[in-house]
Amino acid sequence: MxxxxxxxxxxxxxxxxxxxxxxxxxxxxxxxxxxxxxxxxxxxxxxxxxxxxxxxxxxxxxxxxxxxxxxxxxxxxxxxxxxxxxxxxxxxxxxxxxxxxxxxxxxxxxxxxxxxxxxxxxxxxxxxxxxxxxxxxxxxxxxxxxxxxxxxxxxxxxxxxIINPGVYSEGAVKQISVNAYERSAKAIAACKIHYGATCFVCGFDFGKVYGEIGRGYIHIHHLTQIADVGRKYEVDPVKDLRPVCPNCHAMLHQKRPPLSIEELKSLLIRS
Incomplete structure (x- = not known):
């Protein structure tokens, strides 16, 4: 391989x-x-x-x-x-x-x-x-x-x-020109199953705004950043992942370490 x-x-x-x-x-x-x-x-x-x-x-x-x-x-x-x-x-x-x-x-x-x-x-x-x-x-x-x-x-x-929450392996580091981390498609799918496709920060739903073309589309945010872990770890799709829209996802990562979802919500409310 x-x-x-x-x-x-x-x-x-x-x-x-x-x-x-x-x-x-x-x-x-x-x-x-x-x-x-x-x-x-x-x-x-x-x-x-x-x-x-x-x-x-x-x-x-x-x-x-x-x-x-x-x-x-x-x-x-x-x-x-x-x-x-x-x-x-x-x-x-x-x-x-x-x-x-x-x-x-x-x-x-x-x-x-x-x-x-x-x-x-x-x-x-x-x-x-x-x-x-x-x-x-x-x-x-x-x-x-x-x-x-x-x-x-x-x-x-x-x-x-199975829909009951499980754990999934993520973060296997691969040396190419930079470190790339394998994200488990199954964990992402399980997160969407549990939480749906509405942004956890602002409540945006692509399906409601754009119709069928937007149905189910959402970014998935890791509460624990796998780039910081640097090794393989077990991710729970319910405890460790959250659906967020692309705008909120970008704003979460404006800080290092990223803002928490609660912190970004408070900024959104104040604005």
Whole structure:
């Protein structure tokens, strides 16, 4: 497994990706053109949003609430070793997308499977470490959060995603050019499940103001800053995280250490 310096929101051609991953010419194309492939322990997913691929298949891949609802290949199912490997990957899962079949791909980020449907083709919902970023292609036919039992349509939640509060590992330091901290997409999702998507400071709700495109969008603030911890620790999504709007999130971090939510509320009230 190798660390690749892909930048979220940057556009990459396949040749760019081959160069960054040092893929020999004889290993290029082939599986790289089939929608997803494994290279040196990491998975790479390439999907179209709102457009058919070059094979003519037009799956309903879509972003909702900063998560990607994604379909595997035509005959894919949960019993396949490739799909099982994606659900419990040894390395990272890098997700790229584009809105037509000729443009370069946009890098979304490193993904974690947060839910799946036992269908053919298989359907997986991906959450992202960079999950605070909004997407422009938001649609809303989500069935919402799954419970510990299978839902209608076969959607299942992993055991560690049960709604009762749990703890999640965060903060694994990786040395690239600076220290980057892995944020658990599951902990963020669990925080949203418990508190909803209304700002804890000012009460702003993107869904009420912007409609469907804003439904469920919110930043997640760590009460304990993982950059200060500098090691792996267990985060409780109810005790340690809070939903805040981007403006309040920025204001919390205007001080070092960050302001508390109560301190920022008092400033908001005085103004």
């Amino acid at each position: 190798t660390g690749y310096n892909f930048v979220v929101d940057r556009r990459y051609t396949k040749d760019d990706i081959y160069r960054i991953c040092r893929v020999p010419v004889e290993k290029q194309k082939g599986n790289w053109n089939t929608g997803y492939t494994n290279w040196q322990g990491d998975w790479f997913i390439f999907c179209n949003i709102g457009a058919a691929g070059r094979t003519g298949h037009d799956y309903n891949n879509r972003f909702e609430d900063s998560q990607l609802h994604w379909y595997g290949k035509t005959r894919s199912h949960l019993g396949q070793s490739t799909i099982r490997s994606m659900l419990r990957p040894p390395g990272k899962i890098h997700v790229f997308y584009r809105t037509d079949d000729r443009s370069p791909f946009n890098y979304v980020g490193a993904a974690t499977a947060v839910a799946y449907k036992n269908t053919i083709p298989v359907q997986i919902t991906w959450g992202f470490q960079e999950s605070n970023k909004p997407f422009s292609s938001v649609q809303s036919d989500s069935q919402g959060v799954c419970a510990s039992e299978p839902l209608e349509g076969g959607e299942t939640q992993f055991p560690e995603e």
